[in-house]
Amino acid sequence: xxxxxxxxxxxxxxxxxxxxxxxxxxxxxxxxxxxxxxxxxxxxxxxxxxxxxxxxxxxxxxxxxxxxxxxxxxxxxxxxxxxxxxxxxxxxxxxxxxxxxxxxxxxxxxxxxxxxxxxxxxxxxxxxxxxxxxxxxxxxxxxxxxx
Amino acid sequence: xxxxxxxxxxxxxxxxxxxxxxxxxxxxxxxxxxxxxxxxxxxxxxxxxxxxxxxxxxxxxxxxxxxxxxxxxxxxxxxxxxxxxxxxxxxxxxxxxxxxxxxxxxxxxxxxxxxxxxxxxxxxxxxxxxxxxxxxxxxxxxxxxxx
DNA sequence: CAAACTGTAACCGCATCGGTTGCAGTTAAC
DNA sequence: GTTAACTGCAACCGATGCGGTTACAGTTTG
Numbered sequence: 001x002x003x004x005x006x007x008x009x010x011x012x013x014x015x016x017x018x019x020x021x022x023x024x025x026x027x028x029x030x031x032x033x034x035x036x037x038x039x040x041x042x043x044x045x046x047x048x049x050x051x052x053x054x055x056x057x058x059x060x061x062x063x064x065x066x067x068x069x070x071x072x073x074x075x076x077x078x079x080x081x082x083x084x085x086x087x088x089x090x091x092x093x094x095x096x097x098x099x100x101x102x103x104x105x106x107x108x109x110x111x112x113x114x115x116x117x118x119x120x121x122x123x124x125x126x127x128x129x130x131x132x133x134x135x136x137x138x139x140x141x142x143x144x145x146x147x
Numbered sequence: 148x149x150x151x152x153x154x155x156x157x158x159x160x161x162x163x164x165x166x167x168x169x170x171x172x173x174x175x176x177x178x179x180x181x182x183x184x185x186x187x188x189x190x191x192x193x194x195x196x197x198x199x200x201x202x203x204x205x206x207x208x209x210x211x212x213x214x215x216x217x218x219x220x221x222x223x224x225x226x227x228x229x230x231x232x233x234x235x236x237x238x239x240x241x242x243x244x245x246x247x248x249x250x251x252x253x254x255x256x257x258x259x260x261x262x263x264x265x266x267x268x269x270x271x272x273x274x275x276x277x278x279x280x281x282x283x284x285x286x287x288x289x290x291x292x293x294x
Numbered sequence: 295c296a297a298a299c300t301g302t303a304a305c306c307g308c309a310t311c312g313g314t315t316g317c318a319g320t321t322a323a324c
Numbered sequence: 325g326t327t328a329a330c331t332g333c334a335a336c337c338g339a340t341g342c343g344g345t346t347a348c349a350g351t352t353t354g
Contacts, residue, residue: 002151003150004235005148005149005237006236009238009239012253012257012260013250013253016249016253017250034247076264086149089151090152090153092182094182101284101285102167102181102281102284103160105284109287110159113275117223117272118268119271120267120270121264121267121268133253137249
């Protein structure tokens with residue numbers, strides 16, 4: 001529970017690679033190579049992106065993954081919310097307790113505070129698009145890239 | 148990795164209880180009762196708050212925990228940063244990779260984006276103080292509370 | 295047919311969390 | 325000075341989730 005999974009990073013990385021293909025497709029093995037990971041993990045993550053309508057997959061020989069939306073219409077928040085589940089903050093699962101004034105009422109207020117904080121994080125993620133990210137990637141790297 | 152620990156919630160709950168004591172002290176057992184948890188966990192969390200200078204502990208019979216600062220000078224961010232460690236987002240631990248243009252340069256940019264998002268969350272947490280939270284607790288609950 | 299893909303399920307090893315027990319150290323009450 | 329009520333800390337447990345891997349069924353192309 002020391003933070004979220006690395007699926008967001010994997011998802012954004014994959015989306016940036018696909019955007020760099022400009023309509024073309026990539027296999028899970030190619031993406032896994034660039035991530036230093038393995039194809040099964042990539043398919044697990046991209047499967048969630050497909051369920052969220054961000055990418056498409058085609059089966060069979062010559063198949064692979066491609067974007068289902070324009071890169072400028074995909075934000076980091078879209079990727080994040082597609083692959084991470086549940087809330088960032090956790091609460092105690094225990095009975096609300098008790099004869100204690102504070103314990104009785106703090107629950108809802110704490111939920112509000114945590115939700116506000118998470119919303120702030122999500123709004124910040126929503127301010128960056130895959131197109132914008134890719135633009136900065138291509139600007140900082142220089143040579144002509146593969147993939 | 149499905150989120151943070153519940154230590155933030157425990158810490159904030161405990162701080163609110165201590166603030167409600169207005170200078171008085173509470174034992175870890177009393178706080179654990181209100182949380183539906185156990186004293187060892189409470190001491191683990193409050194120990195971190197003490198290291199951060201938010202509370203004080205006194206040993207021995209009649210000992211316990213009290214605030215080391217005015218409630219209006221303690222924000223939810225103070226509690227959060229004292230008990231949670233590391234970043235919210237994780238990255239792949241694997242070799243940066245590769246011959247891939249995107250993989251080569253995305254690392255730093257992704258770190259920037261994640262840091263910005265986390266900072267937004269932290270700033271939101273910093274906008275609420277323990278005093279403000281307690282005020283709302285006492286306003287929504289009505290009777291005279293114990294503790 | 296064979297080859298190259300996706301899509302899943304199953305299992306492993308590992309880290310971390312919350313929970314618990316046990317015990318040493320400290321202070322106050324008697 | 326003995327007892328009681330605390331903190332402080334180490335050790336261990338079970339559960340959970342993650343990333344990694346193997347295996348295999350299904351699908352499409354050559």
